[in-house]
Amino acid sequence: MKQWFIFLALAGLVLACGNVGSQGQFAANAGNASEAQRPNGEKIYKQYCVTCHGLYGDMGASGAFNLQESQLSLEERTAVITNGRNAMTPFQSLLSKKEIKAVAEYTFTFQED
Ligand code: HEC
CATH class of the missing domain: 1.20.5 (Single alpha-helices involved in coiled-coils or other helix-helix interfaces)
Structure with missing residues (x-):
């Protein structure tokens, strides 16, 4: 005991x-x-984005967009992450510009071609 x-x-x-x-x-x-x-996009993604988008970008929690199917350019993704869109929260007060760019680049790794 x-x-x-x-x-x-x-x-x-x-x-x-x-x-x-x-x-x-x-x-x-x-x-x-x-x-x-240089910020680590994968690390940032796992910290801030998996809750909605999931580890592979296709979880779709709270209507999150399937990132495997995103057609947006790097600039457009950066804008969505910075300013948010509908149910997605803006990250401009949480992440630096460099971090946003790094995580935007990381979202391209989900694309299957
Ligand atoms: C609160 C849940 C939530 C979190 C956290 C979140 N997202 Fe989103 N995300 C969404 C939703 C919902 C949409 C779809 C927005 C819409 O319907 O206009 C979206 C859309 C996107 C898009 C646009 C895709 C397209 O082709 O239109 C990108 C890129 C994106 N998210 C990346 C990220 C990244 C990177 C992070 C982490 C920094 C993140 N998201 C965190 C919910 C979230």
């Missing part, structure tokens, strides 16, 4: 530290993005 308690306490501690760790990493990433370094 006592051992269980210790185990749970330790597990809690590890979880708590894990959370702090990932937040720290997030802050570090945000710092990197503001530097000249």
Whole structure:
């Protein structure tokens, strides 16, 4: 019984530290993005876009467009991501211009040709 308690306490501690760790990493990433370094479009996509578009762009949650079938140019995608469209939220206050461009470029990887 006592051992269980210790185990749970330790597990809690590890979880708590894990959370702090990932937040720290997030802050570090945000710092990197503001530097000249090229943002990672895949990382940004997985952080901000999978909730609606899904890992492969075709999940369609809240009516999200199937990105595998998008015919938009890079400029047009950048505009949609920046300003939002209908149910899609704008990302201009969340992501830098470079990050938006990187994630817009990443959406082209879903296209099957
Ligand atoms: C809240 C859910 C939601 C999130 C989060 C979201 N989208 Fe969307 N997205 C949508 C919806 C809904 C549409 C269709 C908008 C419409 O009907 O006009 C859309 C449309 C798009 C389009 C236009 C496709 C086309 O061909 O018309 C692109 C590109 C796009 N999203 C990329 C992204 C990227 C990149 C992210 C992450 C930075 C993202 N979306 C995050 C819901 C979302």
